[in-house]
Amino acid sequence: MEGAFFLCPPAWERWLPPGVRSIRSVEELGSRQWGLLVLTPEGGLLAGETVLSCRELLLPGECRTAAVPAETVVTYGLSRRDSLTLSSLCQPLLCVQRTLPRLQGPPVEPQELPLERLPLPAESLLPLLGAWLLQMPQTELHIPW
Numbered sequence: 820m821e822g823a824f825f826l827c828p829p830a831w832e833r834w835l836p837p838g839v840r841s842i843r844s845v846e847e848l849g850s851r852q853w854g855l856l857v858l859t860p861e862g863g864l865l866a867g868e869t870v871l872s873c874r875e876l877l878l879p880g881e882c883r884t885a886a887v888p889a890e891t892v893v894t895y896g897l898s899r900r901d902s903l904t905l906s907s908l909c910q911p912l913l914c915v916q917r918t919l920p921r922l923q924g925p926p927v928e929p930q931e932l933p934l935e936r937l938p939l940p941a942e943s944l945l946p947l948l949g950a951w952l953l954q955m956p957q958t959e960l961h962i963p964w
Contacts, residue, residue, distance in 0.1 A: 825856065852872040856877070879896050903945060905942060912933055
């Protein structure tokens with residue numbers, strides 16, 4: 820099942836995981852059921868009351884969208900309540916707060932993953948890091964910067 824990243828920054832499109840595409844219109848966003856749907860903070864605001872359908876939804880923890888029929892909702896941000904957060908900003912560590920199911924492969928267990936050689940600040944890359952983590956059937960996070 821195809822994944823979508825709503826309002827993906829154009830510079831990130833080359834870093835999207837296989838099977839995830841960038842979408843830019845609300846009409847396209849609500850046009851089908853997605854395997855993985857990733858909302859940026861701006862995407863969450865623009866989606867507003869759009870009826871969405873997906874198996875797994877990755878969205879900012881502070882995002883308030885209409886009810887989304889998703890099997891799994893994963894939040895990202897700098898709050899302790901978010902499923903994906905950073906445990907350190909100086910030497911960035913991606914912190915998985917709870918077990919997360921993947922569309923393919925084993926679930927992601929709670930852990931801290933070191934992030935090296937990031938092209939941008941780690942906190943701005945959380946939706947992209949989350950997309951890779953949830954889309955790929957791997958046990959380690961490998962992103963082709």
